């Protein structure tokens with residue numbers, strides 16, 4: 412049996428960094444944001460439908476994320492249409508990954524909107540990455556192309572961190588790398604000991 416561990420957390424809390432720690436231990440990781448990148452790239456299945464919705468977002472046969480963010484700034488209601496196009500394609504990519512890795516003891520599914528959009532029942536356990544709100548904001552705003560308005564829009568569409576922590580089977584503190592790595596190692600040991 413493959414143990415399916417969901418990994419989630421709010422924007423900038425450290426999902427990708429923590430997902431890499433699971434990869435370093437040899438466990439297959441699927442990443443929802445990564446799937447969106449593939450879907451938006453040349454030849455990706457989201458290119459045609461999104462360019463119909465937002466013609467300006469089509470650049471070099473791919474979806475340009477900065478142009479998409481600009482369109483979202485002008486019309487915030489676009490995000491719902493975008494999600495209804497993208498999420499079914501992401502779900503298919505995830506189902507393919509789970510099938511491909513059915514021989515593994517443990518797989519990790521890194522999903523920003525796990526509690527908001529997926530059913531908790533799709534996972535055997537859920538780990539939430541978390542740090543304090545000031546650190547989160549500083550990390551997000553230090554990214555190129557990120558504005559305070561966009562950060563607020565994204566946060567308003569995510570479940571509050573405190574609620575995610577309450578629902579988690581494990582909380583991974585991402586205040587520093589060593590603490591996070593120790594938590595990742597402990598979680599893997601615990602899961603594999605019971606496998």
Ligand SMILES: CC(C)(COP(=O)(O)OP(=O)(O)OC[C@H]1O[C@@H](n2cnc3c(N)ncnc32)[C@H](O)[C@@H]1O)[C@@H](O)C(=O)NCCC(=O)NCCS
Pocket residue numbers: 421422423443444447476479480483490493494497498501523524565568569
């Ligand atoms: C708005 C877009 C263009 C911004 O792209 P950008 O490269 O700046 O950010 P990136 O995709 O890496 O997302 C960063 C983080 O924002 C958060 N986020 C992204 N989309 C959403 C959303 N629809 N609702 C809530 N949070 C979101 C997540 O925490 C994610 O990890 C992009 O996020 C997008 O197309 N989103 C719609 C698809 C989606 O819902 N993706 C979420 C995972 S399936």
Ligand SMILES: Nc1ncnc2c1ncn2[C@@H]1O[C@H](COP(=O)(O)OP(=O)(O)OP(=O)(O)O)[C@@H](O)[C@H]1O
Pocket residue numbers: 420421422423424425426427428429444523550584585586587588589591
């Ligand atoms: N355990 C940690 N200790 C110190 N810094 C960290 C830790 N985890 C992540 N960071 C830093 O926080 C920032 C955000 O991390 P990361 O990109 O992994 O977050 P994310 O949750 O995947 O973000 P998003 O939701 O926007 O995709 C990065 O600059 C990263 O270096």
